[in-house]
Amino acid sequence: MIALTLPEIRRLLIAFVLTRLEPADHTWAWSRWRRRQHQARLSHYRRRGHPLT
Numbered sequence: 735m736i737a738l739t740l741p742e743i744r745r746l747l748i749a750f751v752l753t754r755l756e757p758a759d760h761t762w763a764w765s766r767w768r769r770r771q772h773q774a775r776l777s778h779y780r781r782r783g784h785p786l787t
Contacts, residue, residue: 736769 738746742765749761779786 736772738765738769742768 746761746765750758776786
């Protein structure tokens with residue numbers, strides 16, 4: 735899984751500190767899902783020999 739990026743950290747801080755619309759476990763699950771999707775996308779392109787920038 736990819737490391738947390740600055741925009742992701744910012745989004746998590748806003749979700750946890752400034753708003754309490756969603757439960758914390760939902761916010762963490764969404765973050766993990768997003769990072770897994772990114773890793774899957776990188777693997778997909780890497781397998782097909784596309785240059786990653």
